[in-house]
Amino acid sequence: MGRYLLRRLVQAVPTIFGVTLISFLLMMATPGDPISLITFNPDSDPETTMMLRRQLGLDQPPLMQYLYWLIGNDWVNIDVNGDGTGDMWGKRQGFLRGDLGQSIKYKSSVLELILQRVGPTLQLGIAAILVGYGLGIPIGLLSAVYHRSWIDQLSRVLSVLGNAVPSFWLALLLIIVFSVNLRVLPMSGMFDITKNSATITIFDTIPYMIMPVIVLSLGIIAGISRFTRAQVLEVMGQDYVRTANAKGLPMRRVRWGHIIPNALIPAATFLGPTLGSLLGGAVIIEQVFSWPGMGRLVIDAVFQRDYPIIMGSVVIGALMYILGVLLSDTLYGLLDPRIRFN
Amino acid sequence: MKRFIVLALLLGLMVLPLVGSVAAQSTEGTLVMRSIGNMSTLNPIMWTDGGSFNLVSMIWPIPFSVGRDSGLPEPGLTSWTISEDGLTYTFTIRDDANWSDGTPITSNDVKFTYDAAASDIVGSPRKSNTTSFAAVNIVDEKTYEVVLNDINCAVMQDFLAIPWMPAHRFAADFSDVTTNPLNQFSDISGGPYILEEIVPDQFQRLTANPTYWGGEPAIKTVIWRVMTDNAIANQSLLAGEIDWNYMEGDLFEQFQPRDNFNSETVYADSVGLFFMNWADPTNPQPAYDADGNLVEQTPHPIFSDVLVRRAVQMGYDKDAILATLGEGGGGRLVGSVVPWMEWAFNKELTPPAYDPEGAKALLDEAGWIDTDGDGIREKDGIPFKFDIVYSPVTNYFETTALVAQDQLSQLGMEVTVTSLEWGAYLNDVLLAQKFDASIVSWGGGSPPDPTSTEPLLLSIGDQPGTGFNLTSYVNPELDELYRQGRALVGCSPEERAQIYGEIQRIQLEDVAIDFTISPATVEVMNKRVTGFDPGPWWTTQFTISELGFGG
Numbered sequence: 001m002g003r004y005l006l007r008r009l010v011q012a013v014p015t016i017f018g019v020t021l022i023s024f025l026l027m028m029a030t031p032g033d034p035i036s037l038i039t040f041n042p043d044s045d046p047e048t049t050m051m052l053r054r055q056l057g058l059d060q061p062p063l064m065q066y067l068y069w070l071i072g073n074d075w076v077n078i079d080v081n082g083d084g085t086g087d088m089w090g091k092r093q094g095f096l097r098g099d100l101g102q103s104i105k106y107k108s109s110v111l112e113l114i115l116q117r118v119g120p121t122l123q124l125g126i127a128a129i130l131v132g133y134g135l136g137i138p139i140g141l142l143s144a145v146y147h148r149s150w151i152d153q154l155s156r157v158l159s160v161l162g163n164a165v166p167s168f169w170l171a172l173l174l175i176i177v178f179s180v181n182l183r184v185l186p187m188s189g190m191f192d193i194t195k196n197s198a199t200i201t202i203f204d205t206i207p208y209m210i211m212p213v214i215v216l217s218l219g220i221i222a223g224i225s226r227f228t229r230a231q232v233l234e235v236m237g238q239d240y241v242r243t244a245n246a247k248g249l250p251m252r253r254v255r256w257g258h259i260i261p262n263a264l265i266p267a268a269t270f271l272g273p274t275l276g277s278l279l280g281g282a283v284i285i286e287q288v289f290s291w292p293g294m295g296r297l298v299i300d301a302v303f304q305r306d307y308p309i310i311m312g313s314v315v316i317g318a319l320m321y322i323l324g325v326l327l328s329d330t331l332y333g334l335l336d337p338r339i340r341f342n
Numbered sequence: 343m344k345r346f347i348v349l350a351l352l353l354g355l356m357v358l359p360l361v362g363s364v365a366a367q368s369t370e371g372t373l374v375m376r377s378i379g380n381m382s383t384l385n386p387i388m389w390t391d392g393g394s395f396n397l398v399s400m401i402w403p404i405p406f407s408v409g410r411d412s413g414l415p416e417p418g419l420t421s422w423t424i425s426e427d428g429l430t431y432t433f434t435i436r437d438d439a440n441w442s443d444g445t446p447i448t449s450n451d452v453k454f455t456y457d458a459a460a461s462d463i464v465g466s467p468r469k470s471n472t473t474s475f476a477a478v479n480i481v482d483e484k485t486y487e488v489v490l491n492d493i494n495c496a497v498m499q500d501f502l503a504i505p506w507m508p509a510h511r512f513a514a515d516f517s518d519v520t521t522n523p524l525n526q527f528s529d530i531s532g533g534p535y536i537l538e539e540i541v542p543d544q545f546q547r548l549t550a551n552p553t554y555w556g557g558e559p560a561i562k563t564v565i566w567r568v569m570t571d572n573a574i575a576n577q578s579l580l581a582g583e584i585d586w587n588y589m590e591g592d593l594f595e596q597f598q599p600r601d602n603f604n605s606e607t608v609y610a611d612s613v614g615l616f617f618m619n620w621a622d623p624t625n626p627q628p629a630y631d632a633d634g635n636l637v638e639q640t641p642h643p644i645f646s647d648v649l650v651r652r653a654v655q656m657g658y659d660k661d662a663i664l665a666t667l668g669e670g671g672g673g674r675l676v677g678s679v680v681p682w683m684e685w686a687f688n689k690e691l692t693p694p695a696y697d698p699e700g701a702k703a704l705l706d707e708a709g710w711i712d713t714d715g716d717g718i719r720e721k722d723g724i725p726f727k728f729d730i731v732y733s734p735v736t737n738y739f740e741t742t743a744l745v746a747q748d749q750l751s752q753l754g755m756e757v758t759v760t761s762l763e764w765g766a767y768l769n770d771v772l773l774a775q776k777f778d779a780s781i782v783s784w785g786g787g788s789p790p791d792p793t794s795t796e797p798l799l800l801s802i803g804d805q806p807g808t809g810f811n812l813t814s815y816v817n818p819e820l821d822e823l824y825r826q827g828r829a830l831v832g833c834s835p836e837e838r839a840q841i842y843g844e845i846q847r848i849q850l851e852d853v854a855i856d857f858t859i860s861p862a863t864v865e866v867m868n869k870r871v872t873g874f875d876p877g878p879w880w881t882t883q884f885t886i887s888e889l890g891f892g893g
Contacts, residue, residue: 032765036773038390038467042787042794043503045470046808055465080462088463105391106382108526116542175574180581187578193545193565194372290569292543300380305765 005330012322016315020095023314024069027307028062034104034305055080056104057090069311070095100315101308105300110312113297118316120190121282121293123205127213129274132220137267139221140228141260147233155225162222167215171288174211185210188290212289216282224270231263238262265335272328276321369565369585373871373889375882376575376587377566380543385525386505387459387466396566397546399883402505403447403532405433406498407884410877413683413790415498419447419555428493428831429476431501435484439555441508442531447555449486453478454509456488458516465520471500495833499787499794506532534559534887543568560890561871579603585868586882590737591668594864605866607670609682609878611786611794614675616742616856618645618654618779621814626775629804629816639814643724645778649708651853654779656694657701657753658746664859666741675857677846678795682860682878685835686792688843691850701753712754719754727756728778733767738861739781746781775806775814783861790879792842796824799854815854820845 035058039049053059055078057068068076072094077086093099100110143155179187186192186208191200235241236259244254286295294313301309379393386402389395407418420433439447458464460472474497477489490497508530512522524530528537534556535548546566550559567584569575576597578584589597594605621627622640631637645651664671673681674693681687705711710719710726719726730747734740740761747757762771771777786794797803801821803811827841849855865882867874872892876882882889 030766031770032763033769036769037765040768040773040810041785042797043471043499044467045473045797046803046805047473048467048470049808051462051469052465052467080465103382107385107388107520108383113542172573175577180577183581187581187583188569188574189544189567190541193374193541193547193567194369194563197539197541288571288574290544290567290571290574292541292568296380296543296570303763303765 001330001333005326008326008329012326015322016318019314019318020070020311021066024066024311025062027310028065030305032305033058034307037304038104050082051080054078054082055088065307068092068094069101069308072097072099095311095315100312103301103309104306105304105309106306110308113309114294114312114316117292117294117297120291121286121295123202124209124212124216124286124291124293125275125282127209128216128220129271131213132217132274133224133267133271135217136221136224137228137264140225141232143225143229144232144236144263145255152229155229159222159226162218165218167219168284168288170218171211171215171285174214175288178211188288190292208289208291212285212291216285220274224267227270228263228267231266232259235259235263265332268331268335269328271331272324272326273321274324275327276317276324369582371561371891372563372565373561373586373886373891374565374567374584375886376578376584377546377568379570380568381540381546381566383525384528384537385519385522386507387455387464387468388520388525390467393566393568396883397537397548398505399533400535400548400564400886401528401531401533401537402507403439403451404505405452405501408502408789408880410875410880410885413879415502415789428833429490430487431490431497432481432485432487435486436555437484439532440553442536442551442553444553445508445510446483447506447532448483448509449480450483451506451509452486453480454512454514455504455507458507458512458519459504461516461519464516468504471503474500493829493831493833495828495830495838496787496791496793498789499791502788508532535564538563554887556887559887561886564886579866579868582868585871586866588863588865588882591670591672591862591864592666592737593668594670594866595668597866600866602869603866604869604871604874605864606874606876607862607864608876608881609672609680609860609862611680611683611788611790611860611879612783613678613680613795613860614738614742614781614783614858615798616655616746616779616781616858617777617813618642618651618853618856619775619777619813620646620816621775623776623778626806627814628806628809629801629811629814636816642778644726644728647708648853649704650710651856652694653701653704653708653753654746654750655853655856656697656704658742658749659696660693660858661696663738663742663745667738667859667861670862670864672859672861675860677849677857678798678855679792679842679846680790680860683790683792686839686842688846690843691846694850696749698749698753705753710754717754718756725756726754727758729758729760730779730781731760731762731767731771731777732781733762733764735764736783736861738859739783742781742858746779772812773807773809775812780812781858788879792838792845793824793828796828799849800824813855815852817848817852817854820848820854823848 035049035052057065057073072092073090074093076090078088078090079085080087092101103110103113106113139155143152146152175187178185190208191204241258244258282293283295283299286293287299297309298313377393377396379391381393381397382391383389383394384397386398389398403419405420406415409416419439420435422431422433424431435447441447456472456475456478459466459468474490474494475488476491479487481487511524511530512518527540531551534551534554536551538547538549540546545568548564550562552558569578575587579587619642621642625640627637627639629637660674676691676693679687705719709721712719730743732739732743743759747759750757772780784795784798797810799815799820800811801816803809804814823841823845827838830838865876870891871889873889
């Protein structure tokens with residue numbers, strides 16, 4: 001299994017490079033420019049604009065800029081004032097040397113900015129997955145076991161709602177009901193802002209997580225419950241279940257011993273991609289609930305054309321997706337002995 | 343099954359009150375303000391965003407204040423004299439002004455800051471604020487002088503745009519200006535508040551600076567809470583989670599109930615612009631070539647005729663647009679000076695009235711006539727067809743575009759409307775000068791001065807990609823008037839008013855740009871806060887140290 005994991009990780013390297021190259025070229029092809037957004041004001045002038053572009057290397061062709069991002073620019077003497085002679089050496093070390101660069105907006109390390117925010121995003125995302133799986137699987141099981149009963153019908157309605165209701169709309173609705181009218185849940189943020197963050201524990205954040213987790217997990221509940229239901233119904237029709245019933249095993253034992261374990265194996269395959277897509281799913285929700293995670297950083301970076309942050313987020317997102325899929329495959333192999341890692 | 347459902351309901355009922363008690367945050371003694379975005383840097387010569395400005399204005403020394411109603415510079419941390427030739431500004435810093443670590447705020451801090459902003463190795467977006475400085479000289483520890491290259495009547499804006507850095511906390515050769523840890527968290531302050539904690543994307547908490555030269559602020563703790571979404575911010579205001587927010591008048595109309603709030607309509611130096619391109623947008627050219635010779639630009643097929651521009655100007659109803667902005671709304675413009683900059687506003691001019699019949703007559707006179715009866719005017723085989731492009735960053739841009747499209751179409755024009763994301767619009771359309779017509783606004787600096795709109799009309803600013811003369815309007819007479827207005831010996835407001843009055847007259851006569859409206863915003867503060875009195879020129883961000891809690 002160790003060799004299998006190693007092989008998969010090595011295979012991920014060209015994938016990461018491919019993702020970064022394509023993302024960089026797509027980003028460069030997108031209209032807009034970070035410096036214009038900074039200098040569109042009466043205090044600026046064309047000279048300052050050009051100076052900032054040269055200093056950040058934005059006056060270079062796209063492939064050269066990608067090269068700077070990849071291997072750094074500390075070998076380049078930058079001509080900041082445009083007089084034809086170098087004024088300062090570049091400071092970037094490049095992705096290959098573990099440097100994701102410096103944000104144009106924040107003027108600080110992209111890696112630091114991401115590390116500050118990846119925790120809250122994972123906290124929200126993992127909570128949503130736990131709630132989504134924790135409720136979605138039992139609802140799916142109940143729908144299958146009580147096939148065509150009112151429980152099944154209710155589950156279907158919930159599933160349709162979960163998929164159809166826009167998340168931002170649901171988020172606003174929850175805020176108006178629970179924060180503005182009932183005042184039982186905090187509206188936004190991650191913890192009580194009057195307290196020092198050093199004294200905050202994860203338990204202090206729970207009230208702030210309730211509404212975002214409800215919104216994020218609703219889609220997961222809807223998807224996983226329908227999938228579980230379909231799988232259980234399929235397994236219930238298998239020969240070995242019929243045989244177990246025929247030989248007089250109690251229904252409870254048939255369900256817990258034969259139907260559910262076999263039906264849930266494919267559900268594990270959902271876990272990886274769900275983990276991988278945490279970043280994308282959280283963007284809107286983090287914005288609405290002012291949750292200080294990666295989503296807000298990414299959306300701000302896109303609107304500000306903060307290329308280093310966008311690239312850093314692409315790398316982190318790609319890594320999360322690759323690791324998520326790897327986790328799924330590994331779990332699948334562990335749960336189903338018919339599947340071998342070789 | 344039933345047991346399970348009952349159990350789940352009971353659990354839910356038990357948890358909610360617990361959560362409710364946790365939800366009630368106590369903000370007694372703490373002022374919570376809404377910040378529209380995250381703080382990006384605290385560096386006073388590197389910041390470019392509103393989130394950073396909120397903190398920069400509270401922790402770094404600014405040399406003077408601005409009269410909230412007059413808009414004139416008023417002595418504060420410094421007092422100053424101006425030499426007779428108008429070239430040397432000598433400032434004296436208050437003797438009792440110290441950094442919060444006890445170090446005196448000195449002339450050396452000022453010189454270090456201005457030199458750093460001007461340095462090529464720093465790459466400061468404030469560099470342009472130092473281009474008129476010939477020298478910054480230290481006279482003594484508390485006195486410094488700034489010598490200008492030429493007389494610059496708007497130079498006070500440059501001084502105010504650059505708060506001071508504590509020189510003793512930076513490398514003297516500027517090598518750490520962009521990397522110094524103070525840029526992300528400052529344990530030192532020269533303003534009314536000291537940073538206590540920053541939680542990225544959530545809030546910044548500050549405590550009153552007991553050694554502030556203006557006296558320790560009455561409110562001991564201020565929190566800037568990051569809320570990017572307007573709707574959520576307004577709900578938070580109603581729920582008491584924040585004390586202060588600002589909004590456009592139309593949003594304020596929907597803001598109910600208001601019993602617990604004080605509000606003030608604030609007019610700023612912001613001008614709404616309806617650009618009509620004077621030059622051919624398919625081939626944007628600069629006004630001057632590399633040798634400084636005037637470039638003959640291909641005129642725009644429709645808007646190069648002043649009769650057409652005037653017809654468009656009077657062909658859509660700006661008062662109707664203003665009415666959509668709700669309470670307070672804003673004001674109509676005749677040129678680039680807002681009406682509340684009273685000393686410079688030309689009161690003899692009146693904004694062009696909405697006059698569709700007059701507009702039709704002008705179009706007929708200009709030779710644009712619907713000859714084939716298809717409802718669209720033509721001239722020399724060219725149909726009167728153009729596109730209005732804008733970015734919906736503010737509601738009234740969209741309103742203006744749609745009103746103009748509807749009403750101008752009724753005059754025999756085929757008008758299309760294109761809405762783009764701000765970054766794409768700004769760089770690839772507006773700055774690139776690739777548009778027929780466009781809608782945007784332009785904000786001025788502080789203290790307010792009519793020079794703020796110079797970049798929009800000076801011919802030297804006609805540089806596709808980087809300049810701000812976006813319509814390629816080239817008028818040597820206006821260039822000269824702008825030069826005179828900025829470089830007038832003595833900077834007498836009366837004499838400058840005559841010059842800017844003439845500038846507005848020419849702008850109106852030429853329809854250089856169709857100046858539309860100047861929108862107002864409404865500041866809303868919870869009634870528990872006293873001393874809330876923002877003015878058009880000095881908003882609440884600058885006056886937090888004057889606020890308190892009532893009763």
